[in-house]
Amino acid sequence: MQKGAIRVQTENIFPIIKKFLYSDHEIFIRELVSNAVDATQKLKTLASVGEFKGELGNIDIEVRLDKEKKTITIADHGVGMTAEEVDKYINQVAFSGAEEFLKKYKGQENGTNIIGHFGLGFYSSFMVSSKVEIFSRSWKDGAAAVRWECDGSPEYELEEVTKEERGTEIVMHINEESEEFLDEGRIRSILTKFCKFLPVPVKFEGQQLNNTTPAWTKKPSELTTEDYQNFYKELYPFAEAPLFWIHLNVDYPFSLTGILYFPKITKSYEIQKDKINLYSNQVYVTDEVKDIVPEFLMLLHGVIDSPDIPLNVSRSYLQGDPNVKKINAHITKKVADKLDEMFRNDRKGFEEKWESIGLFVKYGMMTDDKFMDKANKFLVLENVDGGTFYTREEYKAAAEALQTNKEGKLVILYATNPVQQDSYVQAAKNKGFVVVKMETLVDAAFISNIEAKWENVQFTRVDADIADNLIDKDENNNTVLTADQEGKLKEIFTAQVTQPNIKVELKGLNADAQPVIVTRPEFMRRMKDMASMGGGGMSWYAAMPD
Numbered sequence: 001m002q003k004g005a006i007r008v009q010t011e012n013i014f015p016i017i018k019k020f021l022y023s024d025h026e027i028f029i030r031e032l033v034s035n036a037v038d039a040t041q042k043l044k045t046l047a048s049v050g051e052f053k054g055e056l057g058n059i060d061i062e063v064r065l066d067k068e069k070k071t072i073t074i075a076d077h078g079v080g081m082t083a084e085e086v087d088k089y090i091n092q093v094a095f096s097g098a099e100e101f102l103k104k105y106k107g108q109e110n111g112t113n114i115i116g117h118f119g120l121g122f123y124s125s126f127m128v129s130s131k132v133e134i135f136s137r138s139w140k141d142g143a144a145a146v147r148w149e150c151d152g153s154p155e156y157e158l159e160e161v162t163k164e165e166r167g168t169e170i171v172m173h174i175n176e177e178s179e180e181f182l183d184e185g186r187i188r189s190i191l192t193k194f195c196k197f198l199p200v201p202v203k204f205e206g207q208q209l210n211n212t213t214p215a216w217t218k219k220p221s222e223l224t225t226e227d228y229q230n231f232y233k234e235l236y237p238f239a240e241a242p243l244f245w246i247h248l249n250v251d252y253p254f255s256l257t258g259i260l261y262f263p264k265i266t267k268s269y270e271i272q273k274d275k276i277n278l279y280s281n282q283v284y285v286t287d288e289v290k291d292i293v294p295e296f297l298m299l300l301h302g303v304i305d306s307p308d309i310p311l312n313v314s315r316s317y318l319q320g321d322p323n324v325k326k327i328n329a330h331i332t333k334k335v336a337d338k339l340d341e342m343f344r345n346d347r348k349g350f351e352e353k354w355e356s357i358g359l360f361v362k363y364g365m366m367t368d369d370k371f372m373d374k375a376n377k378f379l380v381l382e383n384v385d386g387g388t389f390y391t392r393e394e395y396k397a398a399a400e401a402l403q404t405n406k407e408g409k410l411v412i413l414y415a416t417n418p419v420q421q422d423s424y425v426q427a428a429k430n431k432g433f434v435v436v437k438m439e440t441l442v443d444a445a446f447i448s449n450i451e452a453k454w455e456n457v458q459f460t461r462v463d464a465d466i467a468d469n470l471i472d473k474d475e476n477n478n479t480v481l482t483a484d485q486e487g488k489l490k491e492i493f494t495a496q497v498t499q500p501n502i503k504v505e506l507k508g509l510n511a512d513a514q515p516v517i518v519t520r521p522e523f524m525r526r527m528k529d530m531a532s533m534g535g536g537g538m539s540w541y542a543a544m545p546d
């Protein structure tokens with residue numbers, strides 16, 4: 001038997017790293033600036049434990065562009081590297097110094113806010129460079145400054161040089177295919193995307209581009225309502241003010257911070273997805289937060305930050321990641337708790353926001369049973385006349401005497417269009433029934449879904465044949481139309497007739513004469529509602545389960 005270690009041929013692996021490390025080449029800026037942040041945070045940690053006794057001085061990170069020389073330089077004043085460290089951390093691909101540092105200084109201030117984990121980020125510079133140089137001087141007393149150079153082949157040069165300032169400069173000689181990056185606008189936009197909230201000042205062309213202490217990194221007790229609103233503006237300068245927000249702050253069993261904002265959703269609201277940004281230690285990662293954020297909350301806005309979500313891995317991996325699952329469940333729980341708290345503490349305020357909240361609550365109840373269990377207490381149904389809201393229990397109390405069917409089920413009567421269905425609504429009200437509004441796009445799917453889950457409840461549209469059955473047939477229930485109702489009815493009929501071969505005659509719309517009432521079987525109507533959903537830019541709804 002023979003045992004041994006697999007050997008990797010650098011000549012073969014290098015091109016693979018260069019080509020496949022990241023599909024997005026612009027990521028190199030994120031990686032190198034993150035390394036500069038790490039180096040600066042490490043120095044702060046060393047200072048806080050007393051190992052580094054010198055002056056921190058200027059710790060800004062500077063990004064420089066030289067169009068003539070075709071170079072991009074990233075300079076920091078962090079820990080720097082000695083020749084041995086360059087050999088250890090740079091020449092050994094996938095030996096992550098960050099990991100090592102973390103183990104040693106875990107629990108110290110700044111010690112765990114280190115971005116790197118993989119030991120590959122630096123090599124992303126070769127995706128865009130024909131040559132990369134490192135100039136570095138370590139914080140350690142008497143350490144000589146070094147210059148390292150590599151053209152992307154597995155050979156490097158390392159020599160002593162003079163460098164006055166502590167820290168590291170990475171100089172990338174941009175290759176021909178990547179000259180698009182030699183543009184101020186491009187660099188600025190990449191920096192704004194990835195570095196906007198980095199914890200160390202990042203400067204480009206003399207200007208600081210980042211807010212080093214964004215709201216989500218602070219304690220909720222340190223923040224006022226205005227602070228939350230201002231941060232929202234910082235994220236989405238043109239958006240309407242948010243309705244309310246949830247500040248996430250977990251240390252264990254995973255680490256997660258963030259602020260999720262509920263946008264105001266009205267009938268004319270244009271669905272905006274991908275408005276939640278994922279960060280890892282204040283470095284922007286992505287706006288694709290599927291799996292991390294529950295599907296029904298994808299319309300929320302804001303930021304979540306978790307160093308426990310892998311930075312550089314594929315989507316399919318994320319799905320199976322245990323931390324991602326836990327974070328998803330945590331967010332659901334937090335949202336349910338917040339809504340429950342709002343409902344209990346300020347019911348009126350809660351009801352006023354229901355038009356917006358209702359969408360999330362209903363979709364959440366359809367897709368997540370744990371959420372449904374909690375939401376059963378705060379889901380409200382609005383009376384067709386508006387202003388009065390019933391929880392399921394309250395509706396039952398108000399309606400069960402008259403609205404229990406032969407099978408003993410509570411019949412919830414609803415109108416999908418209170419104006420069009422007005423004569424039915426009036427008839428039902430005259431009977432003492434309680435009719436609620438179910439007029440939003442999510443409602444048809446919600447009703448089918450929740451009816452199967454709620455025991456002993458049946459939803460019936462106010463103009464359906466079942467509702468008619470509930471109304472005692474022996475009684476004469478002709479409705480007398482007011483002049484106003486008559487006007488409305490005429491309007492509706494006229495608007496509805498679009499096919500030329502259908503002729504509508506309105507007869508005797510006065511006194512106690514009854515206009516024609518057409519009822520359709522409830523089942524057929526639902527099928528049609530379901531089929532007509534999903535168009536007109538509302539494709540989000542089409543994905544909803546029935």
Ligand code: ADP
Nearest residue numbers: 035039089096097098116117118119120121122
């Ligand atoms: P990671 O950041 O995941 O550790 P990288 O490939 O990005 O991997 O970097 C490898 C190592 O090189 C780092 O862990 C660090 O020790 C060292 N390094 C990279 N950039 C710097 C820098 N600007 N200052 C000091 N050390 C650095």
Ligand code: MG
Nearest residue numbers: 035116121122
């Ligand atoms: Mg790194």
